[in-house]
Amino acid sequence: MNIAVLGAQYGDEGKGKIVDLLTPHFSIVARYQGGHNAGHTVYVSGRKFVLHLIPSGILHEGVTCIIGNGVVVDPQALFAEIDELAGLGIDVGDRLLISDKAHLILPYHRELDILSEARRGERKIGTTSRGIGPAYEDKIGRRGVRVCDLTDRQALADEVRENVQARNQIIKDSTLDWRAVYDELLIQGERLRRWAGDVSLFLDRARRDGRRIMFEGAQGTMLDIDHGSYPYVTSSNASIGGVCTGLGVPPRAIGGVLGVAKAYLTRVGEGPMPTELFGELGHRLRESGQEYGASTGRPRRCGWYDAVAVRYAVRVNGIDAIALTKLDVLDGLETIDICTGYLVNGAPVDELPADIAAAGDIVPVYETWPGWSAPTKGVTRFEALPVEARRYVARLEEVSGVPVGLISTGSDRAETIIREDQPLAAWLR
Ligand code: IMP
Numbered sequence: 303m304n305i306a307v308l309g310a311q312y313g314d315e316g317k318g319k320i321v322d323l324l325t326p327h328f329s330i331v332a333r334y335q336g337g338h339n340a341g342h343t344v345y346v347s348g349r350k351f352v353l354h355l356i357p358s359g360i361l362h363e364g365v366t367c368i369i370g371n372g373v374v375v376d377p378q379a380l381f382a383e384i385d386e387l388a389g390l391g392i393d394v395g396d397r398l399l400i401s402d403k404a405h406l407i408l409p410y411h412r413e414l415d416i417l418s419e420a421r422r423g424e425r426k427i428g429t430t431s432r433g434i435g436p437a438y439e440d441k442i443g444r445r446g447v448r449v450c451d452l453t454d455r456q457a458l459a460d461e462v463r464e465n466v467q468a469r470n471q472i473i474k475d476s477t478l479d480w481r482a483v484y485d486e487l488l489i490q491g492e493r494l495r496r497w498a499g500d501v502s503l504f505l506d507r508a509r510r511d512g513r514r515i516m517f518e519g520a521q522g523t524m525l526d527i528d529h530g531s532y533p534y535v536t537s538s539n540a541s542i543g544g545v546c547t548g549l550g551v552p553p554r555a556i557g558g559v560l561g562v563a564k565a566y567l568t569r570v571g572e573g574p575m576p577t578e579l580f581g582e583l584g585h586r587l588r589e590s591g592q593e594y595g596a597s598t599g600r601p602r603r604c605g606w607y608d609a610v611a612v613r614y615a616v617r618v619n620g621i622d623a624i625a626l627t628k629l630d631v632l633d634g635l636e637t638i639d640i641c642t643g644y645l646v647n648g649a650p651v652d653e654l655p656a657d658i659a660a661a662g663d664i665v666p667v668y669e670t671w672p673g674w675s676a677p678t679k680g681v682t683r684f685e686a687l688p689v690e691a692r693r694y695v696a697r698l699e700e701v702s703g704v705p706v707g708l709i710s711t712g713s714d715r716a717e718t719i720i721r722e723d724q725p726l727a728a729w730l731r
Pocket residue numbers: 312313314339340341427428429430431432433434435520521525534535536537570571572
């Protein structure tokens with residue numbers, strides 16, 4: 303069966319480890335949205351890998367990795383990643399396929415990203431400054447440059463000239479020369495060509511041949527352009543719909559949906575986060591969870607598990623099971639809170655407000671659960687968890703409305719519990 307693995311919170315849920323762990327059960331791993339704003343950290347035998355654009359499946363021999371049309375590709379960042387992997391002894395070779403319909407992030411997209419943030423001032427989004435938003439703007443504005451455009455020199459020259467001239471009008475004193483951008487693109491196109499192709503067709507054939515596919519999401523549901531905390535979102539569909547539009551596969555291709563959620567909550571960048579903890583507790587979660595952005599190194603905002611947001615992600619994505627990560631970070635806390643509802647302008651609410659960023663005054667409603675003193679770190683069987691940790695997980699299942707099929711108790715592959723009685727284990731058989 304093919305499965306989608308996506309974020310059920312605000313990104314950084316630990317999808318990298320989960321995708322890496324499950325990859326041996328699949329022959330293809332396909333990214334469908336986002337770009338090198340993502341940072342998927344994987345530890346293998348104590349070695350740390352941070353992947354931004356290439357699916358984490360690349361660390362497994364024989365697995366084909368796909369970058370779909372829904373992804374925005376910065377060729378420079380892609381080549382840097384390929385070279386870095388080569389330096390670590392991992393040859394991307396012919397195991398990478400990039401959609402020829404994927405849009406490119408061009409050098410001026412980064413500048414426009416930074417400029418747009420500066421113009422927003424107090425209302426800034428807190429983007430990763432990777433040019434993601436401006437690249438998607440050009441895509442939707444029908445003036446983007448795609449991988450396949452790199453082969454038609456004349457059309458490319460026209461597109462780049464018009465785009466650079468328009469951009470020079472926006473950025474005062476800019477002297478960017480369209481020819482320099484064009485020449486660079488031609489060089490990049492030469493190198494990219496060997497990996498470019500028809501992703502939709504490839505995946506269709508793979509499905510007919512019975513090859514199993516894992517669809518890998520980046521960011522999280524609350525950062526989705528349509529369903530997230532707009533405007534404090536990324537510019538793509540991180541939620542389930544992105545799989546179909548971002549790869550050219552039909553909904554029937556998705557057999558199961560695994561939502562990844564941390565046992566608490568983090569967010570990078572600006573925007574609402576009702577369960578955010580300030581002071582000592584927030585600091586403690588940040589330090590014990592090493593909550594610093596994998597792409598930008600920014601400290602992540604930390605808070606309690608927000609079941610309102612996860613329930614929402616379950617509904618929007620049709621999540622069948624949750625992979626619960628970083629349970630061990632909660633080790634040693636005396637008590638742990640779970641947010642089960644909100645008070646919005648004083649009125650109780652248990653569904654996520656349609657427009658959370660404009661909802662007004664949101665106060666989380668908490669239940670307080672006892673913590674545990676025996677460590678969960680490295681535990682590999684559910685029954686071996688302290689009873690309080692098992693109760694905490696059981697309560698998260700109730701309030702989130704979905705079973706927990708996998709629990710991560712440390713950063714290494716081995717530090718994982720797969721629950722045999724839950725949907726995920728059946729999918730993998
Ligand atoms: P952008 O994707 O760089 O435009 O950033 C938009 C928002 O999404 C900002 O709040 C970023 O911090 C956030 N964001 C983008 N990528 C990630 C990610 O991979 N993990 C967590 N947050 C992200």
